[in-house]
Amino acid sequence: PESKLPALGTTIFTQMSALAQQHNAINLSQGFPDFDGPRYLQARLAHHVSEGANQYAPMTGALPMREAIAEKTAELYGYRPDVNSDITVTAGATEALYAAITALVRPGDEVICFDPSYDSYAPAVELSGGVLKRIALQPPGFRVDWKAFAALLSSKTRLVILNTPHNPSATVWRSADFAALWQAIAEQEIYVLSDEVYEHICFDEAGHASVLAHPQLRQRAVTVSSFGKTFHMTGWKVGYSVAPAAISAEIRKVHQYLTFSVNTPAQLAIADMLRHEPSHYRELSAFYRARRDRLAQALEQSRFKVLPCEGTYFLLADYSAISDLDDVSFCQWLTKEVGVAAIPLSVFCAGPFPHRLIRLCFAKQEATLDAAAERLCQI
Ligand code: PMP
Ligand code: GLN
Numbered sequence: 001p002e003s004k005l006p007a008l009g010t011t012i013f014t015q016m017s018a019l020a021q022q023h024n025a026i027n028l029s030q031g032f033p034d035f036d037g038p039r040y041l042q043a044r045l046a047h048h049v050s051e052g053a054n055q056y057a058p059m060t061g062a063l064p065m066r067e068a069i070a071e072k073t074a075e076l077y078g079y080r081p082d083v084n085s086d087i088t089v090t091a092g093a094t095e096a097l098y099a100a101i102t103a104l105v106r107p108g109d110e111v112i113c114f115d116p117s118y119d120s121y122a123p124a125v126e127l128s129g130g131v132l133k134r135i136a137l138q139p140p141g142f143r144v145d146w147k148a149f150a151a152l153l154s155s156k157t158r159l160v161i162l163n164t165p166h167n168p169s170a171t172v173w174r175s176a177d178f179a180a181l182w183q184a185i186a187e188q189e190i191y192v193l194s195d196e197v198y199e200h201i202c203f204d205e206a207g208h209a210s211v212l213a214h215p216q217l218r219q220r221a222v223t224v225s226s227f228g229k230t231f232h233m234t235g236w237k238v239g240y241s242v243a244p245a246a247i248s249a250e251i252r253k254v255h256q257y258l259t260f261s262v263n264t265p266a267q268l269a270i271a272d273m274l275r276h277e278p279s280h281y282r283e284l285s286a287f288y289r290a291r292r293d294r295l296a297q298a299l300e301q302s303r304f305k306v307l308p309c310e311g312t313y314f315l316l317a318d319y320s321a322i323s324d325l326d327d328v329s330f331c332q333w334l335t336k337e338v339g340v341a342a343i344p345l346s347v348f349c350a351g352p353f354p355h356r357l358i359r360l361c362f363a364k365q366e367a368t369l370d371a372a373a374e375r376l377c378q379i
Helices: 012-022 040-050 064-078 092-106 120-127 148-153 174-183 245-258 266-274 284-299 327-338 368-376
Strands: 086-092 110-115 131-136 159-163 193-194 223-224 238-240 314-318 357-361
Touching: 012 327, 040 266, 064 086, 064 238, 064 245, 086 092, 086 245, 092 120, 092 159, 092 193, 092 223, 092 238, 092 245, 110 120, 120 131, 131 148, 148 174, 159 174, 284 314, 284 368, 327 357
Parallel strands: 110 131, 110 159, 159 193, 193 223
Antiparallel strands: 086 238, 223 238, 314 357
16 A cells, blocks of 8 residues: 555664564663563552453543552642543553644644654654654753744644653753743643653652643643553553643543553552552662663773763763764664664654764663673773
C-alpha cells in the first residue's frame, strides 16, 4: 500500500539493541534497566492475578490506581487532579502521547516541539495531519530561546510538546521556563503536552518542575508519565495522562478505541506499590545519581567528554577527540569494534545536528557500567 509514513523506518532503539545483540556488545543504547524491579511489586501482581482480578479494567483506569496517582501528584506538585475526570491510565506513556496528540491535533494545525525530541511525537502529529515546527536546542545547555519560540507562533499553533527531564539531552526545565512558556502562549488557545516520564529521576536541586505545578498552564496541559521508568519495569507498559476534564474527555475518546483499557492486575499492583512503598519513587533520584556519577567518573579517564546530566538515566558523551565520523556511523563502529552500544543524537532532530554526541544509558548494574567504561577508556 501507499505508505502514510513514507519517511519512517524502524526506531533507533530497535536498531541499536539488535546490533548490540548481534555483536554481543554491552547495551547502553535503548533505555531500560538490566536489573529487576521491586519484589513487592511483583508479589502484588501475583496476588491480584490469583485473586481473580483478570477481567477488563475500567476504560479510564482501575480506581485504586487513579486514586494513587492523584495522591502522588498532590504530594509532589501541590495539585490534586480529579480522580474521575482528569486521570486516564494508558498502555505506557507512548499510548498517552499518541492519544493526546490524536485528540488535540487537527489537519493543518501547527505543533511546536524542541529538537532533539523523542521519536514518537512526530509520526503521531503527521498521522493527524498536523505540521511540526521544530526548534533546535543547542548543546551543552539545550536551553529554549524564548525569542525564537515566540517567532514560531502563528494563528495556527495548536500544541506545544515538551519533555522534562529531557530524553536525550538529560537537561531539565526550571519553573522559569514554564513561566516563559505561559507568557508566550497565554493569549492564544494553545495546548501543552508535557512528557514527564522521568519525573522521579531529577538531579536538579530544585527538584522536578512539573507543568502541573503551574496554575495557569495546567488548565491547558496534558501531563504524561510512565511507571516503566519509575519501577524499573519498562516491559509492563503502564502509563497515564493527567489533564483537565474537557481535554481528558477528548483523550478518552481516542484511548477507548486504541486500547480501551490497560492490564488490570498490573494497575492494581502499581497502585499498591505507590501507596505502600512511596520511598521507592522518593529515593529514585539518589539511586540513579550514584550510577550517573560512577559512569561519569570512570569516563574521566577516557577521551570522551561527558556533558552535565540534570535528569533521566542518560549521559551524553562528546567523542570529537576520538573520531570524525558522524554520530550514526560512530555508534555502529562503537558497537561492532568496541563492544558498547549507544544512541546517536542526530536521529532525534529534523535538521542537521553537526555535534559529535552519543547517549549512554546508565540504568545498569554497577558491573555493567564498569565493564562498558573499561572498553570506552581504551579508545
Ligand atoms: N517519552 C520519553 C521521553 C521516553 O523516553 C519514553 C520511553 N523511554 C517514552 C515516552 C515511552 O514510555 P513508555 O515505555 O511508558 O511507553
Ligand atoms: N524510551 C526508550 C529510550 O529512549 C526506548 C523506548 C523504545 O524502545 N520504544 O531509550
